[in-house]
Amino acid sequence: MGDVAREIHTAGGGSADAPACSIQASLDILGDRWTILILRDAFRGVRRFADFQRDLQIARPVLTDRLKRLVDAGVFQKQLYCERPPRHEYRLTAMGMALSPALVALMRWGDEWLSGGQAPTVLVHEPCGHPLDQQFVCWECDETFTPHEIASRPGSGTPAGFDTDTDTETET
């Protein structure tokens, strides 16, 4: 095994144009050291160029480029919020908001494995104020489950199939 993975990749991932995996597609947009931090700030409510710049200590040209790319990708929307002195802000679109689970997952991972559980910021369920959890859910079985119960299947475009539960006992 390992052949399986290669096979799947060879089969579906001729790398013609669309990558075999959406992760790759996502990374084409997000795969850069700054982009995700910019998005994190956006989720925190930052919207203006200068605020991003101040927060992130990012070089202006780089920020300009990243914002432009994110706007082009449809993650951000550039809006004039003041006409007299022309000022605009970058707001998350629905596409951008949809990145929330990814950002949250990254944050939780960092909290747990890098900050020793000392989460600098804790996310909570707003109505009740209790910490939130992020889970895999199967609406058929109506239950949550762990990564070990995930298998994968070919989608539209991938002829062959395999599953990933082989790494179930990776670290025992």
Next chain:
Amino acid sequence: MGDVAREIHTAGGGSADAPACSIQASLDILGDRWTILILRDAFRGVRRFADFQRDLQIARPVLTDRLKRLVDAGVFQKQLYCERPPRHEYRLTAMGMALSPALVALMRWGDEWLSGGQAPTVLVHEPCGHPLDQQFVCWECDETFTPHEIASRPGSGTPAGFDTDTDTETET
């Protein structure tokens, strides 16, 4: 508004050493174009240097470096699986497996927003074979909810507080 976010950052994010946000900490390890793809492969069952290399078409030195970094970070564990010709493999540790939600989130985002719903690979709940979902869960309220119901709070290390639900109506 927008001030709130700046305020929180100024307060908690002096950037002394530990970043104000675990996302940043995570990105210090994962924030590179290849690392996440390597992890994706790992989740697919790839474990050997040559297989990663073949799959990703990544330059050898870069792969060497990334694997080493991931091993140092504790995401991978380097193991000898054959002694006579010394061969080793890179396996995900518990820490690595814990990245599953992040990878899944990225993949689902790519599926939905970049591949037009034409998911190259579909993740399913293994026992039943139905597609999985990923949700925010509040175990207090015992319900799932959307990003709009997320608020954030200072954790251990962040003096001031704010919330993010201000972007609730970002794209209406």
Next chain:
DNA sequence: GTACTTGGTTCGGATTCCGAACCCACTACG
């Protein structure tokens, strides 16, 4: 008309990335 703010762009220099080529240990084979 001078200063200040927001939101940039241009311009080198310093990093970092990466691909090609080389290296080493070991096995297979004749």
Next chain:
DNA sequence: CGTAGTGGGTTCGGAATCCGAACCAAGTAC
């Protein structure tokens, strides 16, 4: 024993990227 082949790297120089500083431009405040 000598040659080829494979897994797993390292070294090296060119290319892309990052970034800091400086400059620009529109508008407002005084």
